[in-house]
Amino acid sequence: MSGKILIVDDLHPVFKNRAEQLGYQVDDRPEITRAETLAVIAEYDGIAVRTKFKIDRELMEAAPGLKFVARAGAGLDNIDEAYAKERHIRLLNAPEGNRDAVGEHAMGMLLSLINNHRKADIEIRNGIWDREGNRGWELKGKTVGIIGYGFMGSSMAKKLSGFDVKVIAYDKYKTGFSDAYAQECSMEEIVKHSDVLSLHIPLTSETRQMVDEEYLYHFKKNIFFINTARGEIVNTKAILAAINSGKILGAGLDVLEAEKFPNLAEQSWYPELKESPKVILTPHVGGWTFDSYRKISEVLADKLEQL
Numbered sequence: 338m339s340g341k342i343l344i345v346d347d348l349h350p351v352f353k354n355r356a357e358q359l360g361y362q363v364d365d366r367p368e369i370t371r372a373e374t375l376a377v378i379a380e381y382d383g384i385a386v387r388t389k390f391k392i393d394r395e396l397m398e399a400a401p402g403l404k405f406v407a408r409a410g411a412g413l414d415n416i417d418e419a420y421a422k423e424r425h426i427r428l429l430n431a432p433e434g435n436r437d438a439v440g441e442h443a444m445g446m447l448l449s450l451i452n453n454h455r456k457a458d459i460e461i462r463n464g465i466w467d468r469e470g471n472r473g474w475e476l477k478g479k480t481v482g483i484i485g486y487g488f489m490g491s492s493m494a495k496k497l498s499g500f501d502v503k504v505i506a507y508d509k510y511k512t513g514f515s516d517a518y519a520q521e522c523s524m525e526e527i528v529k530h531s532d533v534l535s536l537h538i539p540l541t542s543e544t545r546q547m548v549d550e551e552y553l554y555h556f557k558k559n560i561f562f563i564n565t566a567r568g569e570i571v572n573t574k575a576i577l578a579a580i581n582s583g584k585i586l587g588a589g590l591d592v593l594e595a596e597k598f599p600n601l602a603e604q605s606w607y608p609e610l611k612e613s614p615k616v617i618l619t620p621h622v623g624g625w626t627f628d629s630y631r632k633i634s635e636v637l638a639d640k641l642e643q644l
């Protein structure tokens with residue numbers, strides 16, 4: 338395949354270089370706005386994007402010759418998949434490029450949570466030396482429940498392999514996936530046995546607001562909760578309620594129901610979330626490392642080559 342590709346986000350230059358070697362003409366315009374994209378997209382055969390804006394029906398309708406959308410990342414929730422399918426527009430993504438980043442980030446959050454890193458750090462900066470109040474837990478001997486055993490969930494399981502934990506995983510759309518790192522199980526078993534719950538599922542109409550009060554109700558007390566998937570899967574108020582009731586001992590949230598300021602600051606739950614010493618927050622950087630920046634573009638170029 339050949340033609341013109343418009344890059345609308347910050348992608349590593351390796352994608353442009355490799356696409357050009359394949360015969361594509363590539364316009365790298367990371368600063369382009371959605372309105373500007375709408376005005377020029379009709380000229381293009383492909384668009385490469387991260388999550389800067391939605392590749393929705395309106396945008397694809399403005400591109401009658403569009404043959405593919407190259408998503409430099411994993412989640413396809415910013416793309417109207419149903420409409421793309423209807424138009425036979427191919428969707429390429431690159432979860433292989435940031436799976437290690439996500440697995441390591443989730444591990445980092447988990448280790449920080451169980452060892453009170455955030456709370457202890459703040460206290461020392463405020464003149465408090467409290468050893469007892471910062472006594473941590475060990476992962477050894479615990480059960481980690483992973484929801485979603487795709488590229489990200491299996492990456493987390495692999496990273497856990499040196500910690501002497503039992504890793505159990507549930508995936509609604511997969512069976513027979515037990516491997517050296519995780520044992521496949523039912524959702525009931527996840528609920529019953531998990532000391533740690535880590536989400537690795539995509540955002541879909543089915544998973545939106547999935548983790549609410551009812552979902553958390555039957556889990557054991559004192560679990561640690563990690564979300565590096567999508568914020569909208571979780572009802573943040575339910576997480577805060579579970580922290581207050583002692584069900585959740587700590588939560589690591591790389592993604593939030595509302596991301597970016599000022600939108601985030603306007604959420605009713607934000608004041609409580611930001612004050613909670615039991616929560617670690619990062620600005621959706623789990624999959625975004627200096628290493629994954631390049632790997633994602635390489636994977637995407639490989640997939641372009643295979644089109």
Ligand SMILES: O=C(O)C(=O)COP(=O)(O)O
Pocket residue numbers: 387388389409410411412413435624625
């Ligand atoms: O790869 C993913 O799904 C991510 O969440 C990364 O998001 P980003 O492309 O860095 O905005």
